[in-house]
Amino acid sequence: MAKLDAATEKRILEAVDQGFEEQIGFLQELIRKPSLRGQEQTAQDFLHDAYKARGYALDRWAIELDSIRYHPGFSPVTIDYAGAFNVVATHRPREETGRSLILNGHVDVVPTGPHEMWQNPPFEPKREGDWLYGRGSGDMKAGLSANLYALDALRRLGWQPAGRVHLQSVVEEECTGNGALACLARGYEADAAIIPEPEDDRLVRANVGVLWFKVTVRGVPVHVREAGKGANAIEAAYRLIQALRGLEEEWNARKGAHRHFEALDHPINFNVGKIAGGDWASSVPAWCSFDARIALYPGVRAAEAAAEIEACLRQASRADSFLANNPPEVAWNGFFAEGYVLEEGSEAESTLGRAHLASYASSLESFVTTSYLDARVFVLYGDTPCLVYGPYSDNIHGFDERVSLASLKRVTGTIALFVAEWCGLEAVEAAGA
Amino acid sequence: MAKLDAATEKRILEAVDQGFEEQIGFLQELIRKPSLRGQEQTAQDFLHDAYKARGYALDRWAIELDSIRYHPGFSPVTIDYAGAFNVVATHRPREETGRSLILNGHVDVVPTGPHEMWQNPPFEPKREGDWLYGRGSGDMKAGLSANLYALDALRRLGWQPAGRVHLQSVVEEECTGNGALACLARGYEADAAIIPEPEDDRLVRANVGVLWFKVTVRGVPVHVREAGKGANAIEAAYRLIQALRGLEEEWNARKGAHRHFEALDHPINFNVGKIAGGDWASSVPAWCSFDARIALYPGVRAAEAAAEIEACLRQASRADSFLANNPPEVAWNGFFAEGYVLEEGSEAESTLGRAHLASYASSLESFVTTSYLDARVFVLYGDTPCLVYGPYSDNIHGFDERVSLASLKRVTGTIALFVAEWCGLEAVEAAGA
Numbered sequence: 001m002a003k004l005d006a007a008t009e010k011r012i013l014e015a016v017d018q019g020f021e022e023q024i025g026f027l028q029e030l031i032r033k034p035s036l037r038g039q040e041q042t043a044q045d046f047l048h049d050a051y052k053a054r055g056y057a058l059d060r061w062a063i064e065l066d067s068i069r070y071h072p073g074f075s076p077v078t079i080d081y082a083g084a085f086n087v088v089a090t091h092r093p094r095e096e097t098g099r100s101l102i103l104n105g106h107v108d109v110v111p112t113g114p115h116e117m118w119q120n121p122p123f124e125p126k127r128e129g130d131w132l133y134g135r136g137s138g139d140m141k142a143g144l145s146a147n148l149y150a151l152d153a154l155r156r157l158g159w160q161p162a163g164r165v166h167l168q169s170v171v172e173e174e175c176t177g178n179g180a181l182a183c184l185a186r187g188y189e190a191d192a193a194i195i196p197e198p199e200d201d202r203l204v205r206a207n208v209g210v211l212w213f214k215v216t217v218r219g220v221p222v223h224v225r226e227a228g229k230g231a232n233a234i235e236a237a238y239r240l241i242q243a244l245r246g247l248e249e250e251w252n253a254r255k256g257a258h259r260h261f262e263a264l265d266h267p268i269n270f271n272v273g274k275i276a277g278g279d280w281a282s283s284v285p286a287w288c289s290f291d292a293r294i295a296l297y298p299g300v301r302a303a304e305a306a307a308e309i310e311a312c313l314r315q316a317s318r319a320d321s322f323l324a325n326n327p328p329e330v331a332w333n334g335f336f337a338e339g340y341v342l343e344e345g346s347e348a349e350s351t352l353g354r355a356h357l358a359s360y361a362s363s364l365e366s367f368v369t370t371s372y373l374d375a376r377v378f379v380l381y382g383d384t385p386c387l388v389y390g391p392y393s394d395n396i397h398g399f400d401e402r403v404s405l406a407s408l409k410r411v412t413g414t415i416a417l418f419v420a421e422w423c424g425l426e427a428v429e430a431a432g433a
Numbered sequence: 434m435a436k437l438d439a440a441t442e443k444r445i446l447e448a449v450d451q452g453f454e455e456q457i458g459f460l461q462e463l464i465r466k467p468s469l470r471g472q473e474q475t476a477q478d479f480l481h482d483a484y485k486a487r488g489y490a491l492d493r494w495a496i497e498l499d500s501i502r503y504h505p506g507f508s509p510v511t512i513d514y515a516g517a518f519n520v521v522a523t524h525r526p527r528e529e530t531g532r533s534l535i536l537n538g539h540v541d542v543v544p545t546g547p548h549e550m551w552q553n554p555p556f557e558p559k560r561e562g563d564w565l566y567g568r569g570s571g572d573m574k575a576g577l578s579a580n581l582y583a584l585d586a587l588r589r590l591g592w593q594p595a596g597r598v599h600l601q602s603v604v605e606e607e608c609t610g611n612g613a614l615a616c617l618a619r620g621y622e623a624d625a626a627i628i629p630e631p632e633d634d635r636l637v638r639a640n641v642g643v644l645w646f647k648v649t650v651r652g653v654p655v656h657v658r659e660a661g662k663g664a665n666a667i668e669a670a671y672r673l674i675q676a677l678r679g680l681e682e683e684w685n686a687r688k689g690a691h692r693h694f695e696a697l698d699h700p701i702n703f704n705v706g707k708i709a710g711g712d713w714a715s716s717v718p719a720w721c722s723f724d725a726r727i728a729l730y731p732g733v734r735a736a737e738a739a740a741e742i743e744a745c746l747r748q749a750s751r752a753d754s755f756l757a758n759n760p761p762e763v764a765w766n767g768f769f770a771e772g773y774v775l776e777e778g779s780e781a782e783s784t785l786g787r788a789h790l791a792s793y794a795s796s797l798e799s800f801v802t803t804s805y806l807d808a809r810v811f812v813l814y815g816d817t818p819c820l821v822y823g824p825y826s827d828n829i830h831g832f833d834e835r836v837s838l839a840s841l842k843r844v845t846g847t848i849a850l851f852v853a854e855w856c857g858l859e860a861v862e863a864a865g866a
Contacts, residue, residue: 110712110713110715110716111713111716112712113712113716113719113720114651114719114720117651117719117720174713174715175714175715212714212715218547220831220832232705234674234705234706234707234708234723235674235705238671238674241667241668271665271714271715271716271717272665272667272668272711272718273712273713273714273715273716273718274710274711274712274713274714274718275667275708275709275710275711275721276709276710277707277708277709278705278706278707278724279544279706279707280544280607280707280724281608281645281704281707281724281726281767282543282607282608282643282645282704282706282726282768282804282805282830283543283544283546283704283706283830283831284704284706284830285705285707285708286547286550286831286832287546287547288708290667291711291713291714292714293714293715334714335715371715372715397716397717398653398716398719399719
């Protein structure tokens, strides 16, 4: 499609600006839907209705495990997907003269932690100066609003994309990536994809894969008066955590072999995120399990990394008098996902660069991130350039998560400009209709 | 009272033997009542009815916090006592010519842990050879049965104690000791007390005090991609556990100053019995709390020991970059109980020695134990010699807890003989009545 002229760019950015207060209101409503894992439905219904009101064709379905179970990008899952609904809204132009596009975002948010550690209730969005606070404000309901309101801005000018556009709101991004995978398995493809994750106004060049696992230690408990006899499962679990910290350092030491990652201080992060063990202060605990997450470099297969983790735990157990007799169990209970690199030089990236320059009056920077992104589904399995690019935020996954509204407006502008150039534009109503 | 002659001893032991199958049946029924903390009522009602059927005077009441809150032996409590019922059954002789006695036992049992780690369901008693399996079989429903069936054996011979006897079934022995304390506060006193805890046919000479506490670490969680920024509350908690292990060693090193304990390898046991922290594998955990138990020597005040623990945690936190800014909270949430020594040379102990010799044909041994016992309530605050003495058992607080039936029969015999000598005997029916 033709590059946009400066006047068109200006008109589009003004249209984004005109719609921005409405967009903030929409975002606040979306934050009020507490779309924690397993309870994303109300947020998805809210989005469904917003898409429907604009006349998009709707597709809403609960993920069927059988549709993705044998896909190489599948992550094991321990919950029931009966309520795990994806929503895809599709715009089809009258004449399909432009390139197609997926505007993806995830609706699931991570747990809030104790509410009293928040300044304001996490699902009660609070606007304060440039900031909008709330769980999911940055990660990534702002992005979902940007996808929708970018199209609204064009429509405000009497335009719509001249290529097919799928607005995807997916679940399961924070734990498996199976939501985006289920969209691909359902046949949704396009010439490019954008995911406006909170990336501080930058484009993701490469990112890590992620594995989730649960380690369970079990042993024989006894009365504490015989503490010497019974091994303490909680303390045994800590010894395994320490072994995994050792593996983390080993993997970080390999960064030189991974282009894009060698310049990072600490590309591979291990995290023990959850622990539970024992029943009673005066009984030596018989069981302890912890949930962990670790990253892997692009190019490393999930199964290879998993095998290394299992070997690490086996080795630590062999050297441990208690664990040698009570080997820990490892369960792969979430992300089993590989990393990706966005190859330089794609048309999609150049288009984003121009749109960003027009919206920010500064050039687009790319960077490497050490967190999971659904982009791997598009890049590795859909052969689709996927641009992860989104607003400035603070404390995603933490307390007092917030997103910058000025940044969100600019990101929305960038997306609107991208759509206009990538897909081309046609009038909403046919000439003479 | 007069020492028993050999013929009387023999008759009493035979009467215990005659009732023993019935006693085992009773014990099995009692094990079937899952008297975990907060749900002791069904077991207490069962005992209430058994006491009532025998014509004892009944007193059943829920512990009132106000009755014990200001007592020096009180332990802080975090649960509601609305359902925490004590039961005391009293035998009053026609003529009170003998000494009075309390036969105490606790009905509460500790959690089972995962049921699948048991050979048989924990609340489904299983008899196998000499063993009776089940949670609470040893600790200490066998003892409760011994108290009751010792009196039944005398009655089978047409006798009853010539002194007042209180059969006490108390709650809260496994966590606070407030059940026994509430009996004392209600005015129950006697010339001696017996608690048939599972002490492997021996008498407890001295035991430790116990403290329970919960340590909570809170910090700022972040996305794991920023793991360096956010400190991991689960791993910070582990650093505190290590500091407490250090304190444990320090306290053990002081054993030389404590008569009765200097000969023990490791008199002071610290235990981390329960842990919970974090919400999500991919979020750096913001919180972690653990429940711990530690012992203290007799003569050490609970408040002094608590102050040392708090100082230990403060010191460990000062040296820790994360904990220095996020000091842990300590809550005293259970045992705040001191240890005791059973002074040698009491009449009660000599009486028990004679009874044991008759029942076991071997002399009574005493030993020092490193677990909590309700006896401290009687000894420290009731000025009552309290004999903790009971059957052989395995795996109390563990899986496949079991009690030896041969041992239980002998213990029941010992108690029956003790009652006969200590309280004296009178005919159940008045002569000529």
